[in-house]
Amino acid sequence: MMVPKPASSWARLITTGLLRRPSHPFHASRSTIAPVRFPSSPSCGPFASVLRERQFCSSSSSGDESEDHLDEFLDFPGAKVGFINKIKFTAERPQEPVPCFRVLDDHGRLIKDAYMPEVDKPLAIRMYQNMVTLQVMDTLFFEAQRQGRFSFYLTTFGEEAINIASAAALNNDDMVYAQYREPGVLMWRGFTLKEFANQCFSNVADYGKGRQMPVHYGSAKLNYPTVSSPIGTQLPHAVGAAYAFKMDQKPLCTTTFFGEGASSEGDFHGAMNFAAVLEVPVLFICRNNGFAISTPASEQFKSDGVVAKGHAYGMRSIRVDGNDTLAMYATVKAARKMAVEESRPILIEALTYRVGHHSTSDDSGKYRKGDEMQHWKTMRDPVLRFRRWLEGEGWWDTDAEQKLRSDARNEVISALQSAGSQMKQPLTNLFTDVYDTIPRNLIQQEKELRSTVGRHHEDYPSDVPLY
Structure with a gap:
């Protein structure tokens, strides 16, 4: 120049x-x-x-x-x-944190002058029924894992509202790229308790053919790609799918769920920038439950939570009470409308708390205080909070509650018994579906494995077919 x-x-x-x-x-x-x-x-x-x-x-x-x-x-x-004529650096973080949107108070009462989404009785009851069923399924599946019936499990205790309210606000044709704590989205879309159990038992009816860990669900029919264990890998996938929707001019969006710990991954930042620059219809829903396994959020980042990162990438963002079913529903509903009609990404930070352990491999009592967990379990429970609102509207009562929980328990037990009694996926599936023509090294490995099983057949599980 x-x-x-x-x-x-x-x-x-x-x-x-x-x-x-x-x-x-x-x-x-x-x-x-x-x-x-x-x-x-x-x-x-x-x-x-x-x-x-x-x-x-x-x-x-x-x-x-x-x-x-x-x-x-x-x-x-x-x-x-x-321009300014003085040196002035921006602050590390705003003086006031981004406020959190909510509709119901902790006792399930409608807050004065709060924005109220259009939720009629059938929709509200269906959401509550799904939240309770998810809670019951988690309880019994967790116990089944502790009994040694399958190897691993994760619960959604304390995060039921994020699961169900988000799913209710989306279109069933929208793609959902979930982490491992969103089975409620599948449940809302029609995934049955037996299908959940089949996956956890890795039996012959498991769509993943026994190749995934338990709770790594997937359903092509329900637009829910199979969950992957590595943290954050689903984020760029969701952006790519949203870009495809945009190019095809389809009135759809993708939604991806992740925990606040995933915002420390490179995939998060790449996906955010990609989505913002290309202006694609994708919802980033962060479940900020305070802990990335045992690492508290205070050791993950210095920013004002995750919502502040949206501004850095030029993305419209909002912080919402993730334990408020109505607030979650209203937020995701509004975000989806903007994403589809304006072809833009939206970041939603849902503040919540993981009441249960991170997984059956974790003991959260080692890094959290018992009274803290008890407070969130009893005083901030999203299921109880929504139930109180339903009762206040005259849409729910004790008799309906007892019947729902009894029916849900019986259905879950039946699903576990049915799935647990079926044969596992055959040994052959370890070597198929990767190559069109199986290479020599895999043929040799299968031969050696079968030879080993033949020599030690007493140690080989009887419910796993050889072919």
């Missing part, structure tokens, strides 16, 4: 288009846009000459003219910025 001569006027830069005066709407909102902060007298860089010219004009002008120049801004390749 050529350095302007001292005699050139600031107006020449405006005339040539390098510098522009903002229109009134931009000027009026300039205070809401965080400018890039530069020292008043930079000595190097591609725009140093322009800023030196600004300094020259200011020093050779009257005070009034210098004041007028505060309205000028430069169209940098990466941002439109105004």
Whole structure:
């Protein structure tokens, strides 16, 4: 860039288009846009000459003219910025944290003047029934794992509202890229208790053919790609699917769920930037439950939670009470509408608490206080909170509650008994479905395995077919 001569006027830069005066709407909102902060007298860089010219004009002008120049801004390749004449760094985090949207208080009462989503009696009861069924399933499946009936399990205790309310607010044709704590989304879409049990037992009816850990569900029919264990890998996949929806001009969005610990993964940042730049219809729903396994959020990041990261990537964002079923439903419903109609990504941070252990491989009592867990289990339980609202509306009572829990328990027990009695996936499935033609090394490995089983057949499980 050529350095302007001292005699050139600031107006020449405006005339040539390098510098522009903002229109009134931009000027009026300039205070809401965080400018890039530069020292008043930079000595190097591609725009140093322009800023030196600004300094020259200011020093050779009257005070009034210098004041007028505060309205000028430069169209940098990466941002439109105004100018200041003092060094001023942005704060590490805002003075006030981003507020949290909610509709119900902790006792299930509607908050005065709160935004109330359109939820009729049938929808509200269905959501509650799913929340209770999910809670009962988690309880009995957890016990089954402790009995040694299958190898691993994760519960959603304390996060039932995020599961069910989000699913209810989405279109069933929307793709959902979940982590391992969103079985309620599948349940809402019609995945049966027996299908859940089949996957955990890895039996012959398991859609994943026994190749995945328990609770790593998937259903092509229900637009729910199979869960993967590595943290955060589903995030860029969701963005790519949303980009496909955009290119095909389909009125759909993708939704991806993740915990706050996943925001420390590179996949999170790549996915956020990809989604924002390409303006694709994807919802990022973060379950900020306070702990990434045993690591508290305070050791994960210094920002104002996860919602603050949306602003950094130029993404519309909101923080919501994840234990408030109505607030979750309203938020996801509104976010989906914006994502689809405006083709934009939305970040939702749902504040919640993981009441249960991270998994059956974890003892959360080692890193959390018992009274803290008990408080969230009894005082902030999303299921009880929603039930109280239903009762206040006259839509639910004790008799309905007892019948629901009894029926759910019987159905879960029946599903466990049925799935547990079926044969496992055959040994052959260890070597198929990867290559069109099985390579020699895998043929040799299968041969060696079968030889080993033949020599030690007494140690080989009887419910796993050889072919």
